[in-house]
Amino acid sequence: xxxxxxxxxxxxxxxxxxxxxxxxxxxxxxxxxxxxxxxxxxxxxxxxxxxxxxxxxxxxxxxxxxxxxxxxxxxxxxxxxxxxxxxxxxxxxxxxxxxxxxxxxxxxxxxxxxxxxxxxxxxxxxxxxxxxxxxxxxxxxxxxxxxxxxxxxxxxxxxxxxxxxxxxxxxxxxxxxxxxxxxxxxxxxxxxxxxxxxxxxxxxxxxxxxxxxxxxxxxxxxxxxxxxxxxxxxxxxxxxxxxxxxxxxxxxxxxxxxxxxxxxxxxxxxxxxxxxxxxxxxxxxxxxxxxxxxxxxxxxxxxxxxxxxxxxxxxxxxxxxxxxxxxxxxxxxxxxxxxxxxxxxxxxxxxxxxxxxxxxxxxxxxxxxxxxxxxxxxxxxxxxxxxxxxxxxxxxxxxxxxxxxxxxxxxxxxxxxxxxxxxxxxxxxxxxxxxxxxxxxxxxxxxxxxxxxxxxxxxxxxxxxxxxxxxxxxxxxxxxxxxxxxxxxxx
Amino acid sequence: xxxxxxxxxxxxxxxxxxxxxxxxxxxxxxxxxxxxxxxxxxxxxxxxxxxxxxxxxxxxxxxxxxxxxxxxxxxxxxxxxxxxxxxxxxxxxxxxxxxxxxxxxxxxxxxxxxxxxxxxxxxxxxxxxxxxxxxxxxxxxxxxxxxxxxxxxxxxxxxxxxxxxxxxxxxxxxxxxxxxxxxxxxxxxxxxxxxxxxxxxxxxxxxxxxxxxxxxxxxxxxxxxxxxxxxxxxxxxxxxxxxxxxxxxxxxxxxxxxxxxxxxxxxxxxxxxxxxxxxxxxxxxxxxxxxxxxxxxxxxxxxxxxxxxxxxxxxxxxxxxxxxxxxxxxxxxxxxxxxxxxxxxxxxxxxxxxxxxxxxxxxxxxxxxxxxxxxxxxxxxxxxxxxxxxxxxxxxxxxxxxxxxxxxxxxxxxxxxxxxxxxxxxxxxxxxxx
Numbered sequence: 028x029x030x031x032x033x034x035x036x037x038x039x040x041x042x043x044x045x046x047x048x049x050x051x052x053x054x055x056x057x058x059x060x061x062x063x064x065x066x067x068x069x070x071x072x073x074x075x076x077x078x079x080x081x082x083x084x085x086x087x088x089x090x091x092x093x094x095x096x097x098x099x100x101x102x103x104x105x106x107x108x109x110x111x112x113x114x115x116x117x118x119x120x121x122x123x124x125x126x127x128x129x130x131x132x133x134x135x136x137x138x139x140x141x142x143x144x145x146x147x148x149x150x151x152x153x154x155x156x157x158x159x160x161x162x163x164x165x166x167x168x169x170x171x172x173x174x175x176x177x178x179x180x181x182x183x184x185x186x187x188x189x190x191x192x193x194x195x196x197x198x199x200x201x202x203x204x205x206x207x208x209x210x211x212x213x214x215x216x217x218x219x220x221x222x223x224x225x226x227x228x229x230x231x232x233x234x235x236x237x238x239x240x241x242x243x244x245x246x247x248x249x250x251x252x253x254x255x256x257x258x259x260x261x262x263x264x265x266x267x268x269x270x271x272x273x274x275x276x277x278x279x280x281x282x283x284x285x286x287x288x289x290x291x292x293x294x295x296x297x298x299x300x301x302x303x304x305x306x307x308x309x310x311x312x313x314x315x316x317x318x319x320x321x322x323x324x325x326x327x328x329x330x331x332x333x334x335x336x337x338x339x340x341x342x343x344x345x346x347x348x349x350x351x352x353x354x355x356x357x358x359x360x361x362x363x364x365x366x367x368x369x370x371x372x373x374x375x376x377x378x379x380x381x382x383x384x385x386x387x388x389x390x391x392x393x394x395x396x397x398x399x400x401x402x403x404x405x406x407x408x409x410x411x412x413x414x415x416x417x418x419x420x421x422x423x424x425x426x427x428x429x430x431x432x433x434x435x436x437x438x439x440x441x442x443x444x445x446x447x448x449x450x451x452x453x454x455x456x457x458x459x460x461x462x463x464x465x466x467x468x469x470x471x472x473x474x475x476x477x478x479x480x481x482x483x484x485x486x487x488x489x490x491x492x493x494x495x496x497x498x499x500x501x502x503x504x505x506x507x508x509x510x511x512x513x514x515x516x517x518x
Numbered sequence: 519x520x521x522x523x524x525x526x527x528x529x530x531x532x533x534x535x536x537x538x539x540x541x542x543x544x545x546x547x548x549x550x551x552x553x554x555x556x557x558x559x560x561x562x563x564x565x566x567x568x569x570x571x572x573x574x575x576x577x578x579x580x581x582x583x584x585x586x587x588x589x590x591x592x593x594x595x596x597x598x599x600x601x602x603x604x605x606x607x608x609x610x611x612x613x614x615x616x617x618x619x620x621x622x623x624x625x626x627x628x629x630x631x632x633x634x635x636x637x638x639x640x641x642x643x644x645x646x647x648x649x650x651x652x653x654x655x656x657x658x659x660x661x662x663x664x665x666x667x668x669x670x671x672x673x674x675x676x677x678x679x680x681x682x683x684x685x686x687x688x689x690x691x692x693x694x695x696x697x698x699x700x701x702x703x704x705x706x707x708x709x710x711x712x713x714x715x716x717x718x719x720x721x722x723x724x725x726x727x728x729x730x731x732x733x734x735x736x737x738x739x740x741x742x743x744x745x746x747x748x749x750x751x752x753x754x755x756x757x758x759x760x761x762x763x764x765x766x767x768x769x770x771x772x773x774x775x776x777x778x779x780x781x782x783x784x785x786x787x788x789x790x791x792x793x794x795x796x797x798x799x800x801x802x803x804x805x806x807x808x809x810x811x812x813x814x815x816x817x818x819x820x821x822x823x824x825x826x827x828x829x830x831x832x833x834x835x836x837x838x839x840x841x842x843x844x845x846x847x848x849x850x851x852x853x854x855x856x857x858x859x860x861x862x863x864x865x866x867x868x869x870x871x872x873x874x875x876x877x878x879x880x881x882x883x884x885x886x887x888x889x890x891x892x893x894x895x896x897x898x899x900x901x902x903x904x905x906x907x908x909x910x911x912x913x914x915x916x917x918x919x920x921x922x923x924x925x926x927x928x929x930x931x932x933x934x935x936x937x938x939x940x941x942x943x944x945x946x947x948x949x950x951x952x
Contacts, residue, residue, distance in 0.1 A: 080948075080950050090862070094861065094862075098860075139821060139822075139823060140823070141821075147813075147816070147817050147820050147821070148817070148821065150813060150817065151817070
């Protein structure tokens with residue numbers, strides 16, 4: 028090698044890369060390639076202005092592995108594409124969803140009522156990810172396999188090689204080949220019909236960057252830092268100038284928001300006569316899933332119940348009866364006038380199965396919604412009741428005692444069947460307000476179940492007390508009587 | 519070592535060489551026997567038989583149309599590589615015209631005013647009789663002779679879906695397909711004798727308007743033949759779906775015909791593995807295209823979730839048997855052939871290509887079955903594949919395919935199976951895939 032580097036003083040400091048043989052037609056090139064392969068050369072390359080049929084086998088070039096690289100990456104893209112959508116859509120495994128992740132949480136968007144992760148919707152994106160990554164894999168895989176980019180190629184220093192894109196054909200045998208020998212290889216190439224054989228040399232002159240260029244590069248790099256620095260600085264500052272609106276039609280959309288006044292026409296009249304922007308649903312329309320057609324499940328009333336004429340109003344107004352009745356505080360809760368108790372179901376509706384979970388749920392809901400008045404044990408002595416009685420004792424308020432759920436009247440399954448308890452929670456009764464809008468149907472049934480269980484425990488209400496407005500501490504520690512207004516629990 | 523082949527036909531046998539004289543009688547007998555067996559097995563139930571028959575008919579018609587598209591697109595793109603396999607496609611394309619005779623039984627049911635196959639032929643078709651009131655309304659609309667007694671939707675659709683306009687359209691389609699196929703075959707055969715290069719230019723010039731004509735006819739024929747079976751349903755994607763399957767099966771049949779001819783010692787030199795390789799690549803491309811279109815049609819309907827559109831898929835999904843068939847179609851028409859044809863080595867293996875082509879054709883038949891059969895009794899939505907039902911379909915399929923082959927032999931006769939003097943013959947003979 029050292030000897031070859033100095034064979035020709037006119038070549039300066041250079042290294043022999045290989046021998047380039049020129050041919051005038053594709054057939055002699057293919058013939059020479061064939062000979063070179065048979066002579067045992069492996070590090071060879073051929074150059075031609077157009078694809079020459081049969082040159083790959085003549086040179087002994089194996090088929091590329093690129094398709095397998097692309098296939099592997101495309102199959103990987105299937106998992107990446109699906110996984111990305113699964114993650115960003117808040118997919119879940121075993122009840123743990125990515126939308127609860129503290130870092131980079133996914134977003135659960137309900138779109139068209141479809142599941143958060145539903146395969147048909149994800150296939151187009153997965154398909155695009157496959158196409159994109161396959162394109163990248165084939166393009167950059169080709170670069171990698173061909174050791175690209177090659178910024179300088181010694182072949183381009185040979186003037187006759189320029190015609191490789193025009194009308195001449197070349198075969199290169201590289202110095203790196205084990206069988207390469209400067210003299211004998213040249214003789215072989217001539218023997219195989221080369222029109223000309225020429226050395227291809229790599230210039231070994233110092234190719235490092237000149238010092239001044241490094242300085243320029245350094246200054247340039249510093250200057251390039253300025254725009255991001257300016258942006259970061261602006262982000263940390265206040266500014267009095269109005270913000271830029273790149274898309275005004277998105278910032279100021281031609282629409283009305285909820286609970287606003289109707290838009291006005293050119294002549295200043297309201298677009299909608301009732302002056303409201305929101306439109307009421309069409310009369311009689313029912314929201315999806317809100318039909319609540321089953322009277323047993325949603326109202327606690329038997330399916331086959333047909334009201335007698337005289338009580339039509341009472342039953343027909345099951346949902347709305349609280350309006351007029353709400354303030355009639357003196358009406359006994361268990362016996363509203365003209366009420367037909369037989370209309371209520373006496374067992375739980377088919378959809379409700381009384382289980383331990385249901386009771387636990389009922390207890391939890393009961394503790395949230397009911398205990399304020401009825402107390403944790405259901406004896407009717409919750410905090411609100413205590414406070415109200417204390418105030419009533421001083422003449423500042425009027426108050427009707429909250430019912431004890433252990434009252435024989437309330438417990439009596441004949442007078443107060445299960446459906447009626449549900450109805451009481453839903454629509455209220457006497458002074459009790461309605462909870463139908465606050466507690467979902469299933470939870471109301473859970474509370475009914477819990478109330479029945481509470482009654483079954485047979486906890487006797489402590490001595491009733493409330494006549495004079497005092498409050499009694501119960502045996503339970505969960506209901507301490509903290510009354511800061513001077514009333515004290517009785518001994 | 520690379521050598522350029524001269525543009526000369528070198529195979530000793532380039533015609534059917536009398537093979538058609540033996541094949542035609544056999545094919546006709548098998549055809550009659552198959553269709554007769556189907557008729558017998560269906561217990562002379564005209565509805566069951568005609569639906570099986572329509573499935574097989576649409577199967578062979580789509581193959582023929584796929585070949586017509588092949589010939590047209592090859593002229594349109596001035597393709598040189600495909601010259602030696604073009605003649606096979608020309609013969610199959612020419613079969614589309616006589617296939618009109620096979621459509622006559624179906625057309626007859628329409629002309630006598632029956633709704634055996636096309637329910638839109640009788641008033642009240644849009645009413646689903648689920649209670650006494652609707653049953654009475656349907657009967658009233660069916661009994662009335664006045665169009666104005668029908669529901670408004672039916673009155674609107676009557677302008678297009680009535681028996682006379684339907685018949686006129688069907689006749690027009692077959693005339694146009696026959697005309698195009700005949701034009702290409704006639705000029706190609708003329709060139710065999712004269713070697714006149716201007717004929718190639720002439721065919722190329724006509725291929726562009728023919729392509730438009732082909733697009734229009736395949737769109738409306740797929741509406742008429744298959745989509746109008748469920749006249750309430752509409753999908754503008756459906757013709758593309760029909761076309762994707764048609765061209766795919768056309769490629770398979772061209773390939774299988776080539777294999778068969780070469781195995782029996784005909785055109786041994788002109789069709790090379792390079793041509794099969796390219797056909798295989800086209801096949802894989804159109805497998806993906808079919809999957810793309812089938813999925814696009816499904817996904818848009820699935821996402822919008824409008825009952826007017828979803829009921830068609832509902833018929834094919836909410837019944838266990840049809841659902842199985844839908845999954846078979848997804849896996850068998852898309853995934854399996856996709857991997858069967860992936861890779862150069864697989865596409866240059868004659869045995870594997872034969873296997874793939876036959877498999878795709880079977881799946882293509884399942885595709886038509888899946889489109890047509892659920893419409894036979896959409897009210898009960900009963901799954902009919904399996905048992906004796908399968909025998910009816912299989913016998914009918916064998917019969918119709920045999921008649922299709924007989925048509926091919928009748929048209930090819932003693933004519934050459936390769937173009938003899940096409941100006942691009944040399945290019946095709948020296949075709950090489952990189």
